[in-house]
Amino acid sequence: MTLVYLILGTVFGFILSRSGAADYGFIQGMFLFTEFQLYGIIAVAVMVTAPGIWLIKQRGRTILGQRLSIEMKPLHRGNVAGGVLFGIGWSIAGMCPGPILVNIGEGKIYALAALAGALVGAGLLGSLYPALQRPLALPPLNAGAGEG
Amino acid sequence: MSLILHGLPPLHWALAGIGIAGVTLALLFLANRRLGISTGFEDICSLALPLPYFQRAAVTSGREWRLPLLAGLVLGGFLSAALGGGWQPTWALGLFDRAIGFGPAGKLAWMFVGGLFIGFGTRLAGGCTSGHGIFGLANLELPSLVTTISFLAAGIVTTQIVYRVLFPLVGL
Numbered sequence A: 001m002t003l004v005y006l007i008l009g010t011v012f013g014f015i016l017s018r019s020g021a022a023d024y025g026f027i028q029g030m031f032l033f034t035e036f037q038l039y040g041i042i043a044v045a046v047m048v049t050a051p052g053i054w055l056i057k058q059r060g061r062t063i064l065g066q067r068l069s070i071e072m073k074p075l076h077r078g079n080v081a082g083g084v085l086f087g088i089g090w091s092i093a094g095m096c097p098g099p100i101l102v103n104i105g106e107g108k109i110y111a112l113a114a115l116a117g118a119l120v121g122a123g124l125l126g127s128l129y130p131a132l133q134r135p136l137a138l139p140p141l142n143a144g145a146g147e148g
Numbered sequence B: 001m002s003l004i005l006h007g008l009p010p011l012h013w014a015l016a017g018i019g020i021a022g023v024t025l026a027l028l029f030l031a032n033r034r035l036g037i038s039t040g041f042e043d044i045c046s047l048a049l050p051l052p053y054f055q056r057a058a059v060t061s062g063r064e065w066r067l068p069l070l071a072g073l074v075l076g077g078f079l080s081a082a083l084g085g086g087w088q089p090t091w092a093l094g095l096f097d098r099a100i101g102f103g104p105a106g107k108l109a110w111m112f113v114g115g116l117f118i119g120f121g122t123r124l125a126g127g128c129t130s131g132h133g134i135f136g137l138a139n140l141e142l143p144s145l146v147t148t149i150s151f152l153a154a155g156i157v158t159t160q161i162v163y164r165v166l167f168p169l170v171g172l
Helices: A002-019 A024-032 A037-059 A078-093 A097-106 A111-133 B013-031 B039-046 B063-083 B095-099 B104-125 B129-138 B142-166
Strands: none
Touching: A002 A097, A002 B013, A002 B063, A024 A037, A024 A078, A024 B095, A024 B142, A037 B013, A037 B129, A078 A111, A078 B104, A078 B142, A097 A111, A097 B063, A097 B104, A097 B129, A111 B039, A111 B104, B013 B129, B039 B063, B039 B104, B104 B142, B129 B142
16 A cells, blocks of 8 residues: 555645646745636645545445545634644745645755754644643644644 | 746646546545645654654554655655756745845745744644645535635735735736
């Protein structure tokens, strides 16, 4: 299965690279309302994925016959607080998490600094989680704020 | 508008959207996994940090599939560059170079700060553009709608401040 994940990641990375989703200019164009590209990509991706998920749920099993299990994300105040912080970061770096890795692959040197920042940021969140749990009504530590 | 990468023309947005949907659905149908990239940062942290948050089963059990997926993203970017005009290290940053113009050290600092917000924010929100914005919205999950609206709004406000107030570019 490792090879399946590697191949899917490679296809995903190639699409992100060539579509503008991993391009600083197209990300700023989205936020400046001067480029439709990213809105189109996200809208089509969601509109095609939605009926696909519905169909797979109807079947209830994966292609290998494994029982389908989709872990739902929890609702908490971290959705807004974390979402706002992430949006600021997405604008500053012009990359969201996947495209950080894609940009590194493309040879964009500065993306390594974005990855270093993201790992330090995730590390900080992990160490502060117990302190943030009560004020932000986050799920128990062993569950986390949501996998994804 | 063309990509920073060799000035290539971008794929049509509809084609790119369908491709991303295909990857998302393949991940679910083949491997029973919901698409999500940002938890991969926790997986990487879990290799080095002994904190309880990173050593919980939800994180460590995901390493076997998320780490190869993340490696694939790097490989996909590499192939895209190699097949699209050749792979070579670059500092080019398009609009940033024209309007802000920091050199390499400034870019590293800028990107590190951006990364801090991304790493902390995505893990606090429980997901990023892929896990909330694509999979969560497509699966009609309320937390994903709340998070997606939050990060899009914050991105719009931040970029408007950076490029229309702090570093305005004529003709933008």
